[in-house]
Amino acid sequence: MTKITKIAIISSILFFTAGCGTAKDNTVSTTTSGNDFTNQDTKTVTTNTQTNLAKAKVAANAWKSDAYFAGLNFRVPGDLNPLSLSMTYIFGSNEDKDNWFTYSIDAQNKFVRAAIPKADFLGTDLQPIQEQYWKKSYVDILRTADDNGGTAYKAQHPEAQTTVTLSQSAPKNWTWYVVEYRGATDAQKIRISANDGLIYNDSGILVSK
Template sequence: MGKSKTVLLLVGLFTVIALAGVSCSRGLQTTDNAVDNTLDNTVADNAVVDNTAVINPTNQTTTTVSSSGLPDPASVKASLATETSGAETAVKTLQADAVLQLVSIKFINSLSDQTGLSTNYYIYASASNPNFYYLVNMPRNGEKLKRFLMPVEDLDLPFDLLQIPVKYWKLSYAEALQSVEQRGGSDFRAKHKTFEVSAILAIPAGQYLSWFVTYRATDGTGDVLKASVDANSGAVSLI
């Protein structure tokens, strides 16, 4: 499968996961009436498996890059390592053999973790319970993390996702977005006052571990910018 088609399919995960979350929530106990903005549309809070205090060192000093709100990659390295570890700890209390298969981040109108971050999902699969995906949303503003169960058939991907190989995960989302910003992302934001940016880390079978990045205007123009960034080498390809 070509990289361009793979990017389109991965971007489509936003809508698919959102709708699937609403669907699977019907079988779980309702907790409250609040609505959680998820990957593209919404997932009701009654889909939440549990609420756990987020491991989030908000007192860590960060610096930003230009006016985008994007943090300097070096300044968030330690907190991202803690975040990833916290997500794994949280999911393994539900499913001990869960392995990370996808990371999905979405920003709205800013690349700032404090003002723009909408969702930050770590998505896991389990060999012993292959009927479900395990989602952990990790906020970066001091809010609690949330965990979700999703039936595998609700994602029905036309390709296989592999376990994310940590040894090849060398670039953070901040480094990936910084690269795309320099190759058209900054100009895209300058042209559109309202926009969404998604960054998906995945390794579709037969391909390299990459960040699949999409800038999408929400001002009615329909403009889109797509790119992939190799999570190991940093090579950037505009789609």
């Protein structure tokens, strides 16, 4: 078994710059118009996401036999090119309550595995993802978020970075996407149900259809 490297987080664990392997490529290539990230085909994105999740689960089970899928995290590439995307799949284990196991994979199928202290990355409150409620792709979610304040925020903050996190968490212990647009001095977050694609506030109250 490959030794799992514990990484001390300095600023963010959204991306890894060096891989420790290359996964077998069974994904479907994604075609876009003008390299616009949100113009990707939803079905293709879903297929690729699930294919990479399957690879991540194999790696997580090698880490701990009781590993459970706890989340997904990525930053939208600055060039809006899907080929620049690296996604981090997050797993927990009752055998290791102090760490998350992460599997980050890019569009070239290069991957990195790491055990991350929960205190350094996403906290301790993530629950196993109830995958039957994970019905919306990240492209669906980003379109909704952009249409409901995200595009306006980015127009006012051209330096802003966009981060997407999928988790099973409060409020209501639902399956949520949180899209965060972060500029130099402030940020805007939009919470969207992974089940119905609607926007809710941080108390779990529906705010937009």
